[in-house]
Amino acid sequence: MVTKNQIKLIKSLHQKKYRKVHQLFIAEGYKVIQELLASDFTLESLYCTETLDFSVDDNRMVKVSNDDMKKMSALSSTSNCLAVFHCGKELALSFDNLVVALDDVRDPGNLGTIIRLCDWFGIKHLICSSETVDIYNPKVVQATMGSITRVNVVYGDLLELLSSRGGGIPVFGTFMNGRNIYQEKLPTRGVIVMGNEANGISPIIESHVDQRLTIPRFGDLQQTESLNVAMATSIILSEFKRSSL
Amino acid sequence: MVTKNQIKLIKSLHQKKYRKVHQLFIAEGYKVIQELLASDFTLESLYCTETLDFSVDDNRMVKVSNDDMKKMSALSSTSNCLAVFHCGKELALSFDNLVVALDDVRDPGNLGTIIRLCDWFGIKHLICSSETVDIYNPKVVQATMGSITRVNVVYGDLLELLSSRGGGIPVFGTFMNGRNIYQEKLPTRGVIVMGNEANGISPIIESHVDQRLTIPRFGDLQQTESLNVAMATSIILSEFKRSSL
Numbered sequence: 001m002v003t004k005n006q007i008k009l010i011k012s013l014h015q016k017k018y019r020k021v022h023q024l025f026i027a028e029g030y031k032v033i034q035e036l037l038a039s040d041f042t043l044e045s046l047y048c049t050e051t052l053d054f055s056v057d058d059n060r061m062v063k064v065s066n067d068d069m070k071k072m073s074a075l076s077s078t079s080n081c082l083a084v085f086h087c088g089k090e091l092a093l094s095f096d097n098l099v100v101a102l103d104d105v106r107d108p109g110n111l112g113t114i115i116r117l118c119d120w121f122g123i124k125h126l127i128c129s130s131e132t133v134d135i136y137n138p139k140v141v142q143a144t145m146g147s148i149t150r151v152n153v154v155y156g157d158l159l160e161l162l163s164s165r166g167g168g169i170p171v172f173g174t175f176m177n178g179r180n181i182y183q184e185k186l187p188t189r190g191v192i193v194m195g196n197e198a199n200g201i202s203p204i205i206e207s208h209v210d211q212r213l214t215i216p217r218f219g220d221l222q223q224t225e226s227l228n229v230a231m232a233t234s235i236i237l238s239e240f241k242r243s244s245l
Numbered sequence: 246m247v248t249k250n251q252i253k254l255i256k257s258l259h260q261k262k263y264r265k266v267h268q269l270f271i272a273e274g275y276k277v278i279q280e281l282l283a284s285d286f287t288l289e290s291l292y293c294t295e296t297l298d299f300s301v302d303d304n305r306m307v308k309v310s311n312d313d314m315k316k317m318s319a320l321s322s323t324s325n326c327l328a329v330f331h332c333g334k335e336l337a338l339s340f341d342n343l344v345v346a347l348d349d350v351r352d353p354g355n356l357g358t359i360i361r362l363c364d365w366f367g368i369k370h371l372i373c374s375s376e377t378v379d380i381y382n383p384k385v386v387q388a389t390m391g392s393i394t395r396v397n398v399v400y401g402d403l404l405e406l407l408s409s410r411g412g413g414i415p416v417f418g419t420f421m422n423g424r425n426i427y428q429e430k431l432p433t434r435g436v437i438v439m440g441n442e443a444n445g446i447s448p449i450i451e452s453h454v455d456q457r458l459t460i461p462r463f464g465d466l467q468q469t470e471s472l473n474v475a476m477a478t479s480i481i482l483s484e485f486k487r488s489s490l
Contacts, residue, residue: 121464122463218365
């Protein structure tokens with residue numbers, strides 16, 4: 001049975017400031033929780049509306065009503081399970097392979113998708129500007145589908161993080177007027193900066209970009225809307241990896 | 246001023262069956278409405294919470310309160326404008342260029358994103374199985390960001406639609422055990438089938454696939470979750486188009 005105080009704590013974790021205070025976050029849905037349980041993340045407590053085959057101590061698994069689950073959930077369609085985990089530690093960055101850097105990506109679905117793409121393409125480190133949406137936002141956790149356990153996400157001042165990369169590591173950015181990504185020989189090391197949904201890459205970061213890339217469009221040049229940042233990331237990472245084959 | 250009956254009609258358009266009865270759909274947000282107004286779609290009525298620079302007849306633009314807008318909106322965060330348009334007509338399919346076919350894609354965000362990708366990559370025709378989410382679902386309209394006006398989307402029995410393609414047009418599908426998409430010479434004509442989010446391509450459609458493709462994964466082979474259908478579509482379309490350069 002879940003207490004009012006527990007529900008209150010869990011609801012507070014919908015907000016970044018309380019996640020920071022408690023160093024806890026919530027994950028919803030069977031698959032994501034299973035992946036987190038199998039990872040280095042530490043479980044605090046688990047709430048289920050029915051009996052599920054999680055292998056956790058009985059005293060950490062709490063049966064709850066559908067009504068209570070709805071109160072706790074941060075998602076529009078609630079799942080049959082919700083878990084509270086301790087936030088992980090950021091690991092040291094390594095620039096030995098490709099690194100992705102996000103310049104104020106604000107949409108939780110986009111960040112979750114980009115983490116999943118990094119996982120798919122074997123990219124171990126993701127740098128996020130301080131204004132990028134919080135990785136422990138419940139919608140981000142949901143959208144990663146478990147990939148959150150396999151990608152090291154580091155937040156901070158983007159310029160400082162970029163300048164820690166050392167010599168010889170190029171910074172790539174996507175712009176309307178860059179070089180055709182399909183015709184470039186792309187390296188196996190480098191930082192790929194992806195910009196904010198509305199404003200793209202900020203001028204300060206742009207001034208540190210060594211190579212400007214463009215994804216050519218094939219639709220009506222006058223009319224087509226730009227690609228969403230997650231779609232652009234999938235195409236760019238695909239090209240970098242193909243180029244390395 | 247908006248009447249109770251108008252609000253009732255608009256709310257009914259959140260549901261597919263009433264969109265079919267009335268042959269109307271709703272679009273929310275300035276950009277999407279502007280694109281629809283500039284296209285062949287016919288406006289029925291327009292509701293705004295503030296004065297906006299749409300060039301429509303005064304008698305078609307209705308000022309509404311924020312409360313009424315919330316009642317009418319199908320989105321979790323309401324916009325300052327909502328328009329009702331007449332559903333468009335499906336155009337005749339042409340297989341002269343690449344065509345994308347969706348085998349029961351259910352998520353509105355995925356369909357909207359795929360329509361946007363078709364637009365970006367200059368793909369004019371999109372085939373959807375009858376079970377694929379309705380193009381006039383408000384969340385699909387929203388996610389297309391206006392690309393709905395530039396891609397011809399045709400619904401029907403997928404097998405029948407595929408068999409209308411004529412001889413010499415190959416059907417491509419993505420599977421775990423297909424040929425490496427980065428190493429194939431891909432044609433400029435063909436149908437690219439994308440499967441359902443949970444189950445992939447159905448067995449009946451699979452039996453009509455001429456060439457099985459795979460997007461190679463670079464992350465930990467044991468653990469990485471599969472790519473979401475919209476991300477996979479972006480990578481596959483990018484490869485087909487690059488291959489044609």
